[in-house]
Amino acid sequence: MLIILVLLVLIVVVAAWLIGLYNGLVGLRNAVKNAWAQIDVQLKRRHDLIPNLVETAKGYVKHERETLENITNARSRAMGADSVGEKAKAESALSGAISKFMLVVENYPDLKANQNFLALQEELTSTENKIAFSRQAYNDQVMLYNNKIQMFPSNIVAGMFNFQPSEFFEIENEAERQTPKVDFS
Amino acid sequence: MWELISQNKRRSFMLFVVMGAILLTLGYLIGAAYLPPDGGVFGILLAAIVWGIMSAVSYFNGDSVMLKIAGATEITREVHPQLYNVVEEMKIAGSLPRVPKVYIIDSSAPNAFATGRKAENASIAVTSGLLTKMNRDELQGVVAHETGHILNRDILFITFAGVMLGTIVIVSDIFLRGMRFGGSRRFGSSKSKNGGQGAAIMLIVALVFAILAPIMAQLLYFAISRRREYLADATAVRLTRYPEGLASALEKIAASTEDMPRMNKAIAPLFIANPVKAAGARMSNLTSTHPPITERIAILRSIAGGIGYLNYQQAFAKTKGNNAHLLPKSALEEKDVPSPRTASADVTTGDSPIATKRDINDLLRAVNGFLFMTCSCGLKMKIPPDFGKESIKCPRCNQVNKIPTTELVAASAVLEGIGASNRKDAGGEEAVYHRQTKGWESFKCICGRAIQLSPAFAGESIKCSNCGRVTQVR
Numbered sequence: 001m002l003i004i005l006v007l008l009v010l011i012v013v014v015a016a017w018l019i020g021l022y023n024g025l026v027g028l029r030n031a032v033k034n035a036w037a038q039i040d041v042q043l044k045r046r047h048d049l050i051p052n053l054v055e056t057a058k059g060y061v062k063h064e065r066e067t068l069e070n071i072t073n074a075r076s077r078a079m080g081a082d083s084v085g086e087k088a089k090a091e092s093a094l095s096g097a098i099s100k101f102m103l104v105v106e107n108y109p110d111l112k113a114n115q116n117f118l119a120l121q122e123e124l125t126s127t128e129n130k131i132a133f134s135r136q137a138y139n140d141q142v143m144l145y146n147n148k149i150q151m152f153p154s155n156i157v158a159g160m161f162n163f164q165p166s167e168f169f170e171i172e173n174e175a176e177r178q179t180p181k182v183d184f185s
Numbered sequence: 186m187w188e189l190i191s192q193n194k195r196r197s198f199m200l201f202v203v204m205g206a207i208l209l210t211l212g213y214l215i216g217a218a219y220l221p222p223d224g225g226v227f228g229i230l231l232a233a234i235v236w237g238i239m240s241a242v243s244y245f246n247g248d249s250v251m252l253k254i255a256g257a258t259e260i261t262r263e264v265h266p267q268l269y270n271v272v273e274e275m276k277i278a279g280s281l282p283r284v285p286k287v288y289i290i291d292s293s294a295p296n297a298f299a300t301g302r303k304a305e306n307a308s309i310a311v312t313s314g315l316l317t318k319m320n321r322d323e324l325q326g327v328v329a330h331e332t333g334h335i336l337n338r339d340i341l342f343i344t345f346a347g348v349m350l351g352t353i354v355i356v357s358d359i360f361l362r363g364m365r366f367g368g369s370r371r372f373g374s375s376k377s378k379n380g381g382q383g384a385a386i387m388l389i390v391a392l393v394f395a396i397l398a399p400i401m402a403q404l405l406y407f408a409i410s411r412r413r414e415y416l417a418d419a420t421a422v423r424l425t426r427y428p429e430g431l432a433s434a435l436e437k438i439a440a441s442t443e444d445m446p447r448m449n450k451a452i453a454p455l456f457i458a459n460p461v462k463a464a465g466a467r468m469s470n471l472t473s474t475h476p477p478i479t480e481r482i483a484i485l486r487s488i489a490g491g492i493g494y495l496n497y498q499q500a501f502a503k504t505k506g507n508n509a510h511l512l513p514k515s516a517l518e519e520k521d522v523p524s525p526r527t528a529s530a531d532v533t534t535g536d537s538p539i540a541t542k543r544d545i546n547d548l549l550r551a552v553n554g555f556l557f558m559t560c561s562c563g564l565k566m567k568i569p570p571d572f573g574k575e576s577i578k579c580p581r582c583n584q585v586n587k588i589p590t591t592e593l594v595a596a597s598a599v600l601e602g603i604g605a606s607n608r609k610d611a612g613g614e615e616a617v618y619h620r621q622t623k624g625w626e627s628f629k630c631i632c633g634r635a636i637q638l639s640p641a642f643a644g645e646s647i648k649c650s651n652c653g654r655v656t657q658v659r
Contacts, residue, residue, distance in 0.1 A: 038277070115623065115640070119266065119641060119643075122267050122270065123266070123270070125321065126267075126270035126271070126273070126274060129274045129325075130273065130274055130277050132426075133274055133277040133278035134277050136278070137277065137278075137280055
């Protein structure tokens with residue numbers, strides 16, 4: 001009788017412990033998802049700003065058609081990307097294209113004096129910053145989650161319920177420097 | 186980040202214990218001196234009650250009182266998009282639960298402060314002088330420093346410690362004033378020779394303590410508040426990933442000679458730099474609320490290798506020239522510290538600084554309720570809020586201009602569907618205002634309340650803050 005009772009208590013304790021681990025993992029996974037959503041909000045905002053930017057700048061920078069096309073193309077590629085890694089790559093290419101354009105702008109004082117453009121430039125700069133800051137927050141969250149999945153004892157629960165590690169949102173320096181090559185035919 | 190908060194909590198607690206002891210001792214001594222046999226208990230009670238009331242008031246109304254003293258006005262995003270954006274960026278970087286409210290203070294001295302007892306209801310206020318002098322990265326540095334105060338729970342500490350200090354100052358002040366006018370008479374009238382002698386000793390002890398207590402409390406308070414400035418700097422570096430932004434902002438703040446005369450020392454620790462500079466410069470390091478600005482800049486500039494707390498600690502120790510210890514060990518064991526970013530493309534208006542100054546002045550006028558009108562001859566008129574008349578004569582062409590109001594237009598069929606809900610509360614009509622210029626503009630809502638349109642306004646409708654009616658802007 002006593003043995004059964006002890007066994008029962010033991011089972012209950014272990015079950016409670018496992019449930020705790022499982023809930024902890026779910027909480028972390030949701031935090032990762034939430035952090036990702038925060039980046040997504042900013043990325044979407046940038047996608048929304050770009051057509052306006054191109055439209056405003058078009059009239060002023062007649063000789064920079066290529067730079068503008070680069071931005072537009074990088075944008076549509078980023079919007080089509082699926083996986084986290086792919087997306088990171090496409091978005092950093094877009095960052096590169098935008099910052100290249102911002103350098104070019106220095107040669108066009110008329111454009112720089114346009115109030116509309118200045119407002120857009122401020123919004124873009126801020127959105128770039130927000131992307132960087134929310135990416136940092138996302139990566140912190142992913143590290144917490146992945147550590148939990150891989151470390152004992154929570155790795156047992158993670159394996160049982162098939163918790164997959166999340167990808168970091170990494171900026172490859174190369175991708176950031178390179179602007180995508182586009183054919184004009 | 187959590188280690189910083191818990192360390193701060195411990196220190197705050199210690200400070201409260203010591204300051205509370207000073208306050209209660211003061212109460213006891215004064216009570217004992219005035220009512221010889223057992224007035225000490227009465228004195229303690231009185232001091233505790235004064236302190237309790239002041240604490241309660243500052244806990245529930247501290248931020249609004251502070252904002253009122255500083256003469257700060259809340260702004261919306263459209264009034265200054267860049268400032269608002271920078272605050273939002275720091276909210277994301279610091280994972281604050283909500284975007285702090287943004288306030289502007291009409292003062293040419295570049296300065297800023299944060300207030301609010303929790304991160305959930307924090308406010309950040311900046312002066313108009315700061316907005317005219319700083320570029321984007323510098324503004325970000327300043328806002329990050331204030332966000333650091335919010336994150337490190339400095340505001341609650343400074344509010345409560347400030348109140349305690351204030352209570353000590355007030356109690357001893359009342360006592361000393363009382364002494365000057367009536368103390369000697371009371372002392373002379375005591376009948377028993379023995380009691381008189383005891384009371385006299387008590388009186389002298391109380392007198393000495395009443396003079397010393399505010400000084401002791403201040404030294405303690407300022408020592409800890411100086412430390413917190415360094416911590417907020419370290420947090421700002423961590424948040425912005427760009428130490429140079431804050432460094433050059435501090436440099437510009439140090440270079441300005443303007444004061445904020447309405448500020449006093451009790452609330453000074455909330456500011457990024459001491460608002461009463463002239464007084465601070467003459468006093469020694471011990472009684473200063475802020476660390477020397479040159480030292481803060483030197484530390485920020487010597488940060489090397491990364492932007493973590495460890496890097497700040499190293500720079501701190503190097504500049505101080507010893508093993509100065511600022512941060513708890515656990516905060517320094519941080520892996521994968523991101524490296525600093527490069528300067529962001531500076532978004533200036535491209536105009537001369539005078540033009541920006543005019544923009545900021547217009548902004549302040551709008552915030553203070555001025556009306557903006559453009560006469561048909563092109564003259565821009567700024568009408569003070571207490572002008573009172575419905576029309577104004579243009580000083581240049583003598584034409585009489587009426588302050589524009591909205592037009593009531595029967596809702597068009599085109600808006601069927603989208604505008605249906607708006608139309609309903611307008612009773613089948615909608616208010617329309619036609620924009621004339623791209624600058625600041627004002628018009629009166631149907632209820633009579635003036636509505637300001639900023640140059641950055643890009644929406645299609647605006648809601649009256651008084652009656653709630655939505656006006657279409659075309």
